[in-house]
Amino acid sequence: MRRRARWLRREREEEERVKDRDMFKIVDEVFDSITLSHLYRLYSRKVLRELKGSISSGKESKVYWGVAWDRSDVAVKIYLSFTSDFRKSIRKYIVGDPRFEDIPAGNIRRLIYEWARKEYRNLRRMRESGVRVPRPVAVEANIIVMEFLGEKGYRAPTLAEAVEELDRGEAEAIAAEVLRQAEAIVCRARLVHADLSEYNILVWRGEPWIIDVSQAVPHSHPNAEEFLERDVENLHRFLTGKMGFEFDFDAYLSRLKSCIHRGARG
Secondary structure: OHHHHHHHHHHHHHHHHHHHHHHEOOOOOOOOHHHHHHHHHHHHOOOEEEEEEEEEEOOOEEEEEEEEOOOOEEEEEEEOOOOHHHHHHHHHHHOOOHHHHOOOOOOHHHHHHHHHHHHHHHHHHHHHOOOOOOOEEEEEOOEEEEEOOEEOOEEOOEHHHHHHHOOHHHHHHHHHHHHHHHHHHHHOOOEEOOOOOOOOEEEEOOEEEEOOOOOOEEOOOOOHHHHHHHHHHHHHHHHHHOOOOOOOHHHHHHHHHHHHHHHHHO
16 A cells, blocks of 8 residues: 555656646746646646647637647647637627626636637537548637647648649649538538638648637527628638639529528528
């Protein structure tokens, strides 16, 4: 018994040393104590072993290169904006959603935690429906851990970044696949991305991957069709104007709208 107790103590001490040595190799950010506690929670759950440098940054969040417990690379998205502006920026996406209606106006932290869970659920739903999105690994408060698309800490390029490197055949194949993926989101996952553009599509190993799905809404959302029209307009503008890939905008949009209407009737 004493031998096992000593072994457990040494194991805990080693875990603490690993935590101190590896977990917080963060070069450009000082997290608040609550976010740090959630990172420790992911460590104790044996989800996240190491956090490295930032790979992308937005208005409300940053994405870091991390190492999972099995030593595979992961992307760690951390929501860092805890101001009232965050509520304003997402208001149109959460209208009518009972998960958000009961959150008090001043409780921005709780709002962000629910928003992160929403993104995690959207990733799972799309992935299970055959949409090519990063595999979701875990969610903890304002932190989402997911599959890393890239190599050696460098993320895959966005479609906007990759387009100049594609030859004609590659561009046509990727453009056609983007449309198939967008249709799968609507007709199989029964969601609307609501912010789909060349900046939210990564090109990795010759295939387009859909990212940034936190704002995706179900067919029942009152603005689902409006968001869908905007998504298809963005795709049409870029795929035809920049990639030279022609498709029938009206026929494609009509087909996707019919999926929304069938869902509403169901």
